[in-house]
Amino acid sequence: MTAEQNKVNTHQKPHILVCNDDGIEGEGIHALAAAMKIIGHVTVVAPAEPHSGMSHAMTLGTPLRIKKYLKNGHFFGYTVSGTPVDCIKVAMSHILPSKPDLIVSGINYGSNTAINTIYSGTVAAALEGAIQGITSLAFSLTTYENADFSYAAKFARKLAKKVLAEGLPPDTILSSNIPNRAESEIAGVLITEQGRSRWEEDAIERHDMFGNPYYWLSGTLCLLDDTLRKDEFAVRHNYVTVTPISCDMTNHSVISTLDAWKLKK
Amino acid sequence: MTAEQNKVNTHQKPHILVCNDDGIEGEGIHALAAAMKIIGHVTVVAPAEPHSGMSHAMTLGTPLRIKKYLKNGHFFGYTVSGTPVDCIKVAMSHILPSKPDLIVSGINYGSNTAINTIYSGTVAAALEGAIQGITSLAFSLTTYENADFSYAAKFARKLAKKVLAEGLPPDTILSSNIPNRAESEIAGVLITEQGRSRWEEDAIERHDMFGNPYYWLSGTLCLLDDTLRKDEFAVRHNYVTVTPISCDMTNHSVISTLDAWKLKK
Numbered sequence: 001m002t003a004e005q006n007k008v009n010t011h012q013k014p015h016i017l018v019c020n021d022d023g024i025e026g027e028g029i030h031a032l033a034a035a036m037k038i039i040g041h042v043t044v045v046a047p048a049e050p051h052s053g054m055s056h057a058m059t060l061g062t063p064l065r066i067k068k069y070l071k072n073g074h075f076f077g078y079t080v081s082g083t084p085v086d087c088i089k090v091a092m093s094h095i096l097p098s099k100p101d102l103i104v105s106g107i108n109y110g111s112n113t114a115i116n117t118i119y120s121g122t123v124a125a126a127l128e129g130a131i132q133g134i135t136s137l138a139f140s141l142t143t144y145e146n147a148d149f150s151y152a153a154k155f156a157r158k159l160a161k162k163v164l165a166e167g168l169p170p171d172t173i174l175s176s177n178i179p180n181r182a183e184s185e186i187a188g189v190l191i192t193e194q195g196r197s198r199w200e201e202d203a204i205e206r207h208d209m210f211g212n213p214y215y216w217l218s219g220t221l222c223l224l225d226d227t228l229r230k231d232e233f234a235v236r237h238n239y240v241t242v243t244p245i246s247c248d249m250t251n252h253s254v255i256s257t258l259d260a261w262k263l264k265k
Numbered sequence: 266m267t268a269e270q271n272k273v274n275t276h277q278k279p280h281i282l283v284c285n286d287d288g289i290e291g292e293g294i295h296a297l298a299a300a301m302k303i304i305g306h307v308t309v310v311a312p313a314e315p316h317s318g319m320s321h322a323m324t325l326g327t328p329l330r331i332k333k334y335l336k337n338g339h340f341f342g343y344t345v346s347g348t349p350v351d352c353i354k355v356a357m358s359h360i361l362p363s364k365p366d367l368i369v370s371g372i373n374y375g376s377n378t379a380i381n382t383i384y385s386g387t388v389a390a391a392l393e394g395a396i397q398g399i400t401s402l403a404f405s406l407t408t409y410e411n412a413d414f415s416y417a418a419k420f421a422r423k424l425a426k427k428v429l430a431e432g433l434p435p436d437t438i439l440s441s442n443i444p445n446r447a448e449s450e451i452a453g454v455l456i457t458e459q460g461r462s463r464w465e466e467d468a469i470e471r472h473d474m475f476g477n478p479y480y481w482l483s484g485t486l487c488l489l490d491d492t493l494r495k496d497e498f499a500v501r502h503n504y505v506t507v508t509p510i511s512c513d514m515t516n517h518s519v520i521s522t523l524d525a526w527k528l529k530k
Contacts, residue, residue, distance in 0.1 A: 050326075053322065056322075057318065057320045057348075058318040058320075058482055060318045089468055155530070169518075186530045189530050191524050202358045203354055217351065217354060247380065250511070254434055263507060
């Protein structure tokens, strides 16, 4: 890896910031925090409410509040009255005494493969970490119901240890999707690319008691990938996927073609 | 360009969907709609309220409403009670009779260069267009005050005509940033990459009348780019920038390094 400075001295216990987009009451963040406590000092900072599909949204028009959150009468972490990205920003500026060694986000209910990478607040929280120069990971479980986070949490701990030892390149996170399966049914771990699978049927029309229409966003994720190198295809075949996601969204491959347009002012 | 099928028959007037993130009352969308009406049939669908910094957020927990918006007593366009991405999704599923030939988003108050590419609702609306297979463009003016959209609107029209004729590669938009200058002061047009410039000082602490703290996200965009190939550096030198932005956020350059980790389940 290129970012030697991101490697952590593994003789010290690393400080790990844990966030998510399902909110502090999401089951996945409790599994993730428990897994991280085995390998480091953990601070949890999560949205007070669920924020799925919030992508990299920030709260600009409303002030944010920080509160302590108790679990079974004991301090568990902090809530922020905003989005996952707000959590990372406020954690870095006003909660943590210094920069953490690692940020982990999740474990999300539902896969963040393919086009969901762009919609995901879980991935965005990790990307905000990378923007601020912190080694960051996002974890998602491929189900919305009957979730079993036990293997996912175990894999998250394993990947966290690996990146703490190896570092990551600047401006790049790893986004991992884990099938909702027992460990014995997991086919393996694949390094993948963001697939092209995307949603169809985007809004359902209904009518209120006055007969006026309203719309709910909805749809089905359609499989448009056909190799194990693509995340959505791989998780559907019971592989854990690990996809390197960059803050740089430039399509570098078309720069020379666009240069040839010779655009004038 | 690779996407021949995205080229429009320029003998017919193209159908252009106009969106933004500043909301239907933002001055920039009126300048952009007027410019597009010179070259095509225009439908405006914009957020009812300002949604800066909303990135690719979708509204999942609340139903959406569509309303007609009048300007000086005449129909101007539709508002959606959600985010810029909601606008594109609802426009495609319930407002437009068929897929538009082009989606243009903006003209945004404030630059969407460098890391703002990720935070921007203006860019996200265009990206949502690309996700749905439509040639899409985003336009931003590099100021929050004393905005003069006249040259920006003229350039938007010029770039729209060019991409209608040439097409764009799949899953890629062009995001253009235009200095808030008279045309005579514009240095030229550059094809650029998303820069690394980013924000510092992320949250201001204040206290309410009860003495309790609250936080406002804030900061300064720090210039971390030093060549005209990077968007933020180029706009600061009075160039119009045109950056190809992709829905694929994979950092392909690190795949082989990660493969070598040989991760086990």
